[in-house]
Each structure stands twice: as C-alpha cells, then as structure tokens.
Amino acid sequence: MVKKDAKPRLLRWVLLLQEFDLEISDKAGSENVVAGHLSKLTIEDHGIHDKSGHINEWLKDDRLMEVSSKTPWFADLANYIVSGFIPDEMEPRERRKLRHDAKRYFWNDPHLFRKCGDGMFRIWVSREEGLEIFDRVHNSAYGGHLATSITIAKILQGGFYWASMCKDINYLVK
Incomplete structure (x- = not known):
C-alpha cells in the first residue's frame, strides 16, 4: 500500500484483516452480479458526507456505545x-x-x-x-x-x- 491509499478507514480495515489468513480475489463486474446490483442502488445520505462534499471517515459503529459491568452471582x-x-x-x-x-x-x-x-x-x-x-x-x-x-x-x-x-x-x- 502506498501513502496516498493510506486513508483512516482503509487502515482500520487492513489492521483488522491482518489477523486472518485470507485471500482476496477480484471478479469482473459481469461475473459479480451481487456487487453490480448493490452498486446500482440509491442510498440516502445519512451524514456520510461532510459540508465540503467529501466522505466522512467517521463511522457510527466505530465507537463503543455502552460498557456494562455486572458482578457475577458467585x-x-x-x-x-x-x-x-x-x-x-x-x-x-x-x-x-x-x-x-x-x-x-x-x-x-x-x-x-x-x-x-x-x-x-x-x-x-x-x-x-x-x-x-x-x-x-x-x-x-x-x-x-x-x-x-x-x-x-x-x-x-x-x-x-x-x-x-x-x-x-x-x-x-x-
């Protein structure tokens, strides 16, 4: 990976996926009908873009929302x-x-x-x-x-x- 590709979201995924032994292969668009269908769907903007129109790198699921600590019964x-x-x-x-x-x-x-x-x-x-x-x-x-x-x-x-x-x-x- 070169420096220009090193975006925060991509780095998080790379660090996460390093734990696994996996092989990623690319399918041509005509063969990958699921990805082709998903790419044609219209998605409402739920705060994905900031005011300048760039994609917001912050993900809502990136934070820990709640930690509960309950003493075990024993x-x-x-x-x-x-x-x-x-x-x-x-x-x-x-x-x-x-x-x-x-x-x-x-x-x-x-x-x-x-x-x-x-x-x-x-x-x-x-x-x-x-x-x-x-x-x-x-x-x-x-x-x-x-x-x-x-x-x-x-x-x-x-x-x-x-x-x-x-x-x-x-x-x-x-």
Whole structure:
C-alpha cells in the first residue's frame, strides 16, 4: 500500500484483516452480479458526507456505545475460595453459610465447579445460563424434544449444574 491509499478507514480495515489468513480475489463486474446490483442502488445520505462534499471517515459503529459491568452471582464465593476474603457488610449468618458452601466448590478460572451428590464435579452456572443450556439441549434442531429425565441426564453429562435445575427442566418440558 502506498501513502496516498493510506486513508483512516482503509487502515482500520487492513489492521483488522491482518489477523486472518485470507485471500482476496477480484471478479469482473459481469461475473459479480451481487456487487453490480448493490452498486446500482440509491442510498440516502445519512451524514456520510461532510459540508465540503467529501466522505466522512467517521463511522457510527466505530465507537463503543455502552460498557456494562455486572458482578457475577458467585463473586463472593469465588473470592472466599481463592483468597479467604469475606466482605465486611455480610451478616454473621451469611458468613457461616459462605464458609459452609465453599467446602463443596473449587475455582478454576474462569469457572466455578461444584461437587455434586454423585461425586462428579460440574460447572456451576447461573439460572439464566442454565436455561440457555436447556434451550440448546431440548429445543434446538440437534437436541430433540426429549423427556425430563433424559434432558437432565444430557445436561449433567455435559458437565453443567444449577441450583433449581430439576425443577426448571421439569416445568419447561411439561
């Protein structure tokens, strides 16, 4: 690329595409009917051009619009397991429960594992994550609408568990 071709938008694309192993080939206009059709479409100007008529290099999607940070549901448990830290604002009853629960869990970044009743360690997920897993196992094309016990067995075989798993799956399968 020569200096005259080095426009900001082009540079951004070049930097992005350097991460991938790809080959770009050119098709003649008569062979590339999709590009030919798209080039003939009329597009309304949505702030693409500035006052001088030049193309505005700023893209609306180039910025990060929102960052949301939500503390995971198991943060206190993971902090206690890893470092023994208990938040000062916890009540004595909550502290005892945290110490008791920590005996059944271990932390292997980024997952929290729990020793279940059958002696197997499974990834402990939130209810929301569990319902997404259920949806994939039960409702997806590769899952099949299986009965409650078979769906629970498949999720357990996959190595996942959440507190209200049996109750949730029984309700959703019915």
